[in-house]
Amino acid sequence: MTKLNQILAVEKGVKSDVQRKVTDAYHTIQKAPLLSGISRTYQPIDDEGEQLPPESTKVQVQADQVLRDVAATLTRLFDITATKDIANCSAKADVKVDGTVLLENVPVTYLLFLEKQLVDLHTLISKLPTLDPSETWTLDENTDTWRTEPVKTTRTKKVPRNHVLAEATDKHPAQVQVYNEDVVVGYWTKTAFSGALPQRRINELLTRLQKLQDAVKYAREEANGIQVDDQRIGDAVFRYLLG
Template sequence: MTKLNQIIAVEKGVKSGATRELADKQALLGKPTLLAGLARTYQPKDEEGEQLPPESTRVQVKSEQVLRDTAATLTRLFDVTATKDWANCEAKADVTVDGTTLLSAVPVSYLLFLDKQLTDLLAFVARLPVLDAAESWSFDDSSDTWRTDAVRTIRTRKVPRNHVKAEATDKHPAQVEVYYEDIAVGYWTTVKFSGALPARRVNELSARIDKLRRAVQFAREEANGAEIADRRVGEVVFDYLFG
C-alpha cells in the first residue's frame, strides 16, 4: 500500500516530467523533415547509360509511436493524480487541542484550508492596536471601551500687568513695562477612552490561534500518513482516446 504523503511527494516531479516530455514530443512533430521518408532507385534508358545508386531517407518520427509514448507518459501522471485526489476524499483526521477534539474526521483538503486561514488570522491579530502602556486602563461597561481615571488640570489665562520701572517726573513720563501673569480661571477634568486591546488579550489570542494551527498541522500529517489504494485510470482513458 502507498501512503498519501508519498504520492504528494512524487506528484510534482511526475507533473513537471510529463510537461517536459510533451513539449519535446510537440517539438519533434513540428519538424516535417523528421516525419518524411524516401526511397528511390535509378534505371538508365539503355544498358550503356550511367548507373546511379539508390537513395533512401528513413522516417525518424512516427506519429503513432509519439501517441503511444504520450499515452505512457500521461498514464503515470493520471494515475498519480487520481490516487492523490481519491485519497484526499478518504484521508481524514481529528483536530485535538489539549485532549479535546474540536473537529472530527476532517478531510485533508479542509485541513489545508484551515492551516492557511489560521496563519492569516495570526498575522491579523499581531496587527491589532494595543492600549498605551503608559496609562492605567479599566473597562467601562457603559461605553464598551477602555478608559483611564479622571485627571484634573488647571486652565489658565494670561492677564496683562504693569510694572513701573521709573516714576514720572516733571521732565520724563513714567517708564512702565507690561508683562503677563497666568491666572487660574477653571479646571479641566479629562478621561481618555480607547477601543484598543490590552497587550495581555492580544497575546492570549495569538497563543490560542497558534495552538490550534499546530493541532491542524499535526492532524494533516496524520491524515497524509494514511495508507491509500493506488488508482489505475490512465490506461482506461488512453485506450479510449488513442485506441
Template sequence: MARLNQIIAVEKGVKSRTQRELTDACHELQKPALLTGISRTYRPRDEEGETLPPESTKVKVKAENVLREAARSLTRLFDVVATKDWANCAARADVVVDGRTILSDVPVTYLLFLEKQLGDLHTLIDRLPVLDAAETWTFDEGQDVWRSEPVETARTKKVPRSHVLYEATDKHPAQVEMYHEDVVVGTWTKVSFSGAMPARRVNELRDRVERLQAAVKYAREEANSIEVTDRKVGDAVFAYLLGRDD
C-alpha cells in the same frame, strides 16, 4: 443537497469577498484616530469665570468588533471550502489542541486551506492595537469601550499687571511697566476612551492561533488523503479562537 460543482462555482467569489473584508479590517486597525475617543469637561475656578462647552469624540472602531466581523466573514468561507474538501478527500485527521479535539475527521485538502487562513488571521491578531500601558484602563460597559482615569489640567489666562519702575516726582511722572501674568482660571478634566485591547487579551489570542496552527500542521502530516453534505465548521473554529481563558 448541493452538488460538488455548485460548491466549486461559489467558492471563488466567497474567497474574494472574505479577503477584501479582512484587508479592510486590517486597514481600519491601522488608523489610531478611529480607535480613540475622549471626553473633556471644563470647570471655571470661580462663579465669574468663563464657561466652556464640553468636548468629546467617540470611538468609531472597536478591535473586538473587527474580530467578530472577521470571524463572521471567515465562517462562511470556512464552511464553503469545507463542503468541497470533505467531498474531495478520503484521508482525514483530527485537529487536537492540548488533548481537546477541535475538529474531527478533517480532509487533508481542508487542512491545507485552514493552515493558510490561520496564517492570515495571525497577521490580523499581530496588528491588533494594544491599550497604552502608561494609562490605567477600566472597561465601560455602557459605552462598550475602555476608559482611562480622569486627568485634571489647569487652564490659565493672561491677566494684565503693572509694575512701578520709578515713583512720580515733582519733575517726572511715575514710570510704570505693563506685563501679563498667567493666572489659573479653571480646570479641564480629561477622560480618554479606546477601542484597543489589553495586551493580555492580544497575547491570549496570539497563543491560541499559534497552538491551532501547530495542531493543523500535525493533522496534515497525519492525514493522507460526492453529491455533497454541507459542512458547518466555522462556528467551532471561532468559538475556540475568540474564547476567553478567564
C-alpha cells in the same frame, strides 16, 4: 499498500516529468522532416548511360509511436492523481487542542484550506494596535472601549497688571510698568479612549492561534497517513482513446 503522504511526495515530480515529456512530444511532431522518408533509384535509358546511386531517407518519428509514448507517460500521472483524489475523499482526522477534540472528522482538503487561513489570521493578529503601556487603562462598559483615568489640568489666561516703580509726586507722574500675569481661569478634565488591545491580550490570542495551527498540521499529517488503494485509471482511458 501505499500511504497518501507517499503519493503526495512523488506527485510533484511526476507532474514535472510528464509536462516535460509531453512538451517534447508536441515539438517533435511539429518537425515535418522527422516524419518524412523517401526511397529513390535511378535507371538510365540504356546501358551506356550514367549510373547514379539510389537515395533514401528513413522516417525517424512515427506519430502513432509518439501517441503511445505520451499515453504511457500520462497514464502514470492519471493514476497518481486518481489515487490522491479518491483517497482524499476518505482522508480525515480530528483537530485536537490540549487533548480536546475541537473539530471532528475533518477532510484533509479542508485541513489544507484551514492551515492557510490560520497563517493569514496570524499575520493580522500580530499587527493589531496595542494600548500605550505608559497609561493605565480600564474597560469602559458604556463605550465598550478602553479608557484612562481622568487627568485634571488648569487653563490659564494672561491678565495685564501694573507694577508701580515710583509713586507720583507733585513734580513727576508715577512710573508704572505693565506686565502680564498667568491667572487660572478654568480646569480641563481629560480622559483618553482607545479601540486598541492590551499587549497581554494579543499575546494570549497568538498563543492560542499557534496551538490551533499546530493541531491542524498534526491532523493533516494523520489524515495523509492513511493507507490508499493504487488506482489504475490511465489504462482504461488510453485503451479507449487509442483503441
